[in-house]
Amino acid sequence: DTMDVVQPVRILGPPPLPAKATYREAIGSLRAGYGLWVRAHKTVSLDTCWRSSRRGVRGSRWHQTATRSAVSFGAVGNATGAGSVIDPAMACGFWKAILSMLRAAELGTLAQSGHLERGASSGGHSISVQLGNGQEHRLEFISQDLLKWLREIEVSSEIT
Numbered sequence: 001d002t003m004d005v006v007q008p009v010r011i012l013g014p015p016p017l018p019a020k021a022t023y024r025e026a027i028g029s030l031r032a033g034y035g036l037w038v039r040a041h042k043t044v045s046l047d048t049c050w051r052s053s054r055r056g057v058r059g060s061r062w063h064q065t066a067t068r069s070a071v072s073f074g075a076v077g078n079a080t081g082a083g084s085v086i087d088p089a090m091a092c093g094f095w096k097a098i099l100s101m102l103r104a105a106e107l108g109t110l111a112q113s114g115h116l117e118r119g120a121s122s123g124g125h126s127i128s129v130q131l132g133n134g135q136e137h138r139l140e141f142i143s144q145d146l147l148k149w150l151r152e153i154e155v156s157s158e159i160t
Helices: 002-006 088-107 144-156
Strands: 019-033 036-050 065-075 084-086 125-131 136-139
Touching: 019 088, 036 088, 036 144, 065 088, 065 144, 084 144, 088 125, 088 136, 088 144
Parallel strands: none
Antiparallel strands: 019 036, 019 125, 036 065, 065 084, 125 136
């Protein structure tokens, strides 16, 4: 009990599937026409769903999922390509960081956390998350842990 008071234990399981996340970061502006400029974004998208079941396949729940990621650059609304399949361990780390942020937002402690990226509330970047068939959540505060996972996913993904 004393240990829980000093540092509470959090148990975060995998999210309800299918799970979708889209991270958007403003990187400048693009010329859309004569005298018309639009904001350019880097977009990292992840989709995690159950893998079709195969007989005799055993393992953790994360090994029974498939996660696709795609990175794109351009104006908002540009479609992403087919994307890349990412490692279950990387997907697990990413979704744990998302669930931790959603929990902090639910408790109202997200803005007070010392682990947030500075300037995140300025409109520079945001993440939209939808778990299962639930409501979509949009967060403008991004934790350092989540940024670390996004960088790893970006490096391992195809750029479209």
